[in-house]
Amino acid sequence: MRPESIAEMPRVQAPAVRPRERDEAAAVSTDVRLRAEHVTVHYGARPAVEDVTLNVYHRAVTAIIGPSGCGKSTLIRVFNRMNDLIPGARSAGRVEMDGVDILGPDVDLVRLRRHVGMVFQKPNPFPMSIYDNIAYGPRQHGVRRKSQLDEIVESSLRRAALYDEVQDRLKKSAMGISGGQQQRLCIARALAVEPSVILMDEPCSALDPIATLKIEDLMRDLARDYTIVIVTHNMQQAARVSDYTAFMLSGEERTGRLIEFGLTETLFTTPRDKRTEEYITGRFG
Amino acid sequence: MTRALFDRQLREMQDDVLIMSSMVEKALQRSVESLRTRDIAISNAVVEDDLAINKKRYEIEEKCIHTMALQQPMAADLRVLVAVLFIATELERIADHAEGIARINLMMGEEPLPAALNEIWEMGDRAGDMLRRAITSFIERDAEAARLICDEDDVVDSLYDGAYNRIIHMMISEPSDVQRLTYLIWTSHNLERIADRVTNVCERVIFMVTGVLEEINVSRY
Numbered sequence: 001m002r003p004e005s006i007a008e009m010p011r012v013q014a015p016a017v018r019p020r021e022r023d024e025a026a027a028v029s030t031d032v033r034l035r036a037e038h039v040t041v042h043y044g045a046r047p048a049v050e051d052v053t054l055n056v057y058h059r060a061v062t063a064i065i066g067p068s069g070c071g072k073s074t075l076i077r078v079f080n081r082m083n084d085l086i087p088g089a090r091s092a093g094r095v096e097m098d099g100v101d102i103l104g105p106d107v108d109l110v111r112l113r114r115h116v117g118m119v120f121q122k123p124n125p126f127p128m129s130i131y132d133n134i135a136y137g138p139r140q141h142g143v144r145r146k147s148q149l150d151e152i153v154e155s156s157l158r159r160a161a162l163y164d165e166v167q168d169r170l171k172k173s174a175m176g177i178s179g180g181q182q183q184r185l186c187i188a189r190a191l192a193v194e195p196s197v198i199l200m201d202e203p204c205s206a207l208d209p210i211a212t213l214k215i216e217d218l219m220r221d222l223a224r225d226y227t228i229v230i231v232t233h234n235m236q237q238a239a240r241v242s243d244y245t246a247f248m249l250s251g252e253e254r255t256g257r258l259i260e261f262g263l264t265e266t267l268f269t270t271p272r273d274k275r276t277e278e279y280i281t282g283r284f285g
Numbered sequence: 286m287t288r289a290l291f292d293r294q295l296r297e298m299q300d301d302v303l304i305m306s307s308m309v310e311k312a313l314q315r316s317v318e319s320l321r322t323r324d325i326a327i328s329n330a331v332v333e334d335d336l337a338i339n340k341k342r343y344e345i346e347e348k349c350i351h352t353m354a355l356q357q358p359m360a361a362d363l364r365v366l367v368a369v370l371f372i373a374t375e376l377e378r379i380a381d382h383a384e385g386i387a388r389i390n391l392m393m394g395e396e397p398l399p400a401a402l403n404e405i406w407e408m409g410d411r412a413g414d415m416l417r418r419a420i421t422s423f424i425e426r427d428a429e430a431a432r433l434i435c436d437e438d439d440v441v442d443s444l445y446d447g448a449y450n451r452i453i454h455m456m457i458s459e460p461s462d463v464q465r466l467t468y469l470i471w472t473s474h475n476l477e478r479i480a481d482r483v484t485n486v487c488e489r490v491i492f493m494v495t496g497v498l499e500e501i502n503v504s505r506y
Contacts, residue, residue: 268359268360269496270496281359281361
């Protein structure tokens with residue numbers, strides 16, 4: 001039978017392509033490690049960070065970005081109470097970790113900082129051997145047996161992707177290795193006390209591009225087992241390494257606020273807030 | 286306002302899309318017209334001008350890639366560049382379909398048109414109009430206008446159905462005309478594809494404005 005009209009002919013109807021849902025596309029952890037609620041930090045009378053509420057997820061990298069003076073470093077230092085070392089600084093609000101408010105008065109800061117390690121802007125190895133740099137923390141926590149220390153040193157250096165480069169000079173001074181290696185040594189040193197969270201405040205700002213990429217690779221590796229929070233000025237770096245991004249901004253009164261927080265993929269492609277858009281497209285200021 | 290150079294580059298790229306779209310629109314309009322009036326000279330011109338359109342597409346593509354590499358665009362800027370990249374490709378393909386129509390006219394040689402099919406001329410007019418408005422929606426960042434244009438593809442599809450049916454019936458009643466009538470089927474198919482590609486352009490406009498990639502109107506063909 002000849003079809004009477006084209007309308008009777010079989011048609012191939014292509015299924016409409018559904019765009020992938022962003023949240024399901026990104027296989028990103030949603031297991032909350034740290035929950036900051038209404039965190040405000042004062043330096044003297046001035047609030048440096050005000051009313052920040054955000055979740056930091058385990059086995060993920062969270063980047064905090066924003067212009068200078070927006071309170072990024074102040075916020076990251078809340079997570080291991082490093083602000084306590086600054087005279088006149090006080091934190092309000094709540095940061096929950098394992099059901100405990102780490103801002104509470106009874107928190108053992110040595111224990112907290114063992115669980116929440118930190119790596120700083122400039123590599124700061126101790127003026128001692130590579131081995132002793134790594135063994136320093138475990139020794140402080142009571143590890144004495146040489147075989148156990150050897151094992152910790154090797155595994156920490158391996159996890160920081162440094163072991164192959166320094167294995168034949170473990171007893172030499174840590175000051176003699178390159179800046180990038182020193183920074184990885186500092187990461188290894190943080191890992192040696194078996195933290196679950198690693199805070200990194202501008203960890204690559206003193207490094208060349210190759211050393212920077214090595215640290216970035218390392219962050220991605222470490223994110224398989226740890227919670228990583230990084231403060232960075234480098235937006236491309238935040239886009240490359242992080243799963244979640246928090247954008248902070250301060251007004252003329254220099255009080256930093258969280259403007260937007262979300263999956264990095266979303267924040268860098270379709271930010272919700274106009275100020276985020278202006279900042280990440282370089283039209284800020 | 287910072288990033289003056291980058292903003293100028295983005296504006297220039299937008300202008301390039303506008304220039305290219307006017308070249309493509311002209312090719313489309315002239316190809317259909319040359320077939321309707323059996324004007325060989327105009328068809329030859331359409332085929333010849335297609336080279337300039339291809340060149341323009343590569344020029345836009347190259348600018349996009351350079352800008353992406355050197356300016357590291359983010360968010361809305363990145364979406365504009367990605368949209369430009371895709372729109373330039375779609376425009377180039379639309380021009381290829383127009384060139385195809387011109388070549389059909391050339392293939393028909395001295396033979397007169399086997400039949401005057403209003404559906405075909407109307408498809409040409411509508412596709413051209415959709416294209417013009419799609420580019421306007423790009424310039425004006427108007428996702429809503431782009432979405433409405435996508436709906437019009439159904440009208441072009443219906444015109445194609447009508448043309449196809451009529452041509453098939455003509456073929457049955459006048460088998461000696463089958464070859465020339467086949468040219469008209471090809472022509473209407475080219476026009477139907479042009480309208481589809483205009484909806485692709487519109488999808489990119491919607492993506493550019495909203496950040497959402499979606500297929501708006503699935504063509505029946």
